Amino acid sequence: MEIRQIQYFLMLCNELHFSEAAYKLGISQPTLSQQIKVMEDELGVPLFDRIGKKTVKTEAGKLLEHHAAQIIQQLENAKTAIADLTNLDNGHLRIAVLPSDLDYRLTSLLIDFHHDFPNTKVQVIPSIDILNQVLDNEVDMGVGLAIQPDPRLSQIPFYTENYSLYVNKAHVFAMRDRVSPEDIAKIPLVLYPKGFYGRDLIDDWCRKHQITIHTIMETGSAASLFRLVTEGVGATIQPSQLLESLETQDILSIPIQFAPIRELEIYYRHDKYVSRAAKAFMTKLELFFKS
Structure with a gap:
């Protein structure tokens, strides 16, 4: 099973529509169907059921989705770790924050961070759905109100x-x-x-x-x-x-x-590699609010 096939599979899991998934992948629908069929033949079980115009995951499909997502995450972790090793600091740091006042207050922190990591692209994304963006891997970390402990997350309280x-x-x-x-x-x-x-x-x-x-x-x-x-x-x-x-x-x-009163914390997926730039940002954030 190839990484490319796993990526195709995960996109179809997300879209549950062959045409939409193929469009987002930039391939033809027959190509996507063929690759899914190759995976099903290799595993010996169907991964999707086609019920009329609907596409639904089978139990085997759900199981593979869980492990496939971990495979892709580990691959991304490896890429980030290698980039850290080369010390180029030319990565991409995505941070979801409380809209309004937090993004309003972080400008001086971002300037300071840029001086230390001039090649790291930073996106500060105001959001009212921080938790799901972190869990769905749409951002690298969230900065928001304290949430209930979650075994999927590393959580760092930093300010009240x-x-x-x-x-x-x-x-x-x-x-x-x-x-x-x-x-x-x-x-x-x-x-x-x-x-x-x-x-x-x-x-x-x-x-x-x-x-x-x-x-x-x-x-x-x-x-x-x-x-x-x-x-x-x-x-x-x-x-x-x-x-x-x-x-x-x-x-x-x-x-x-x-x-x-509000309690603020940083949280990120515990299975996600934390880059040198991300660690530095979290440290600077804690010091910024304590100063």
Whole structure:
């Protein structure tokens, strides 16, 4: 069985449609069908059932998919390890992060990383589906809210932070030393849309304290939210340390009584080779948030 055949097989497992799989592989459908047939003949069992227009995996197909994915992963690990050995640092590092504030805060870290690894291409991908992107090998690591322990993952907790209320200097709460959950329920807010990690955390906190908040505007950009705060459209609730990343003197950060708290961690597939560049990035990330 050849690596090429395994790649064809995995693509068909993903698409479950011969035409679509062949298109994505850049080959003809008869070629794909022939290669799958060769694999089935070699193994002595069918890997797919053709039921009308539907293609479904057999039990043997599901079993082979599990092991084939590991084979391809190990091959990728070998390629990455060899690239590390040659010390060219010309790899590709893909990082899924919480959208909005995390990608907003990482610019100085990325500049520092580039100085040490100038030949490594880095993609920072804001995502609300970090876990699945890591598990599906679409990214090399995820940086997000702490999740339940998962045997498929290596997980590194690296930071815990409170949230604060951000207002402009003319806001009715501008002179307050602290605000309560009940205070926040009385004012218009600008927040991330539902489905964003930061918004879900705030909504859970509101339910815990039995308050209902009023959003006057929602956007997925931290920069947009703070512009709205500056212009007096509403206040926002964001991580307390985020103010340090803002180049503005028109916004104040006010501590919240019983504030929302988030725990951040790095996670990646435990079966994935961690390159020298990836290790360096994780180390820099931990130091960046502790400084």
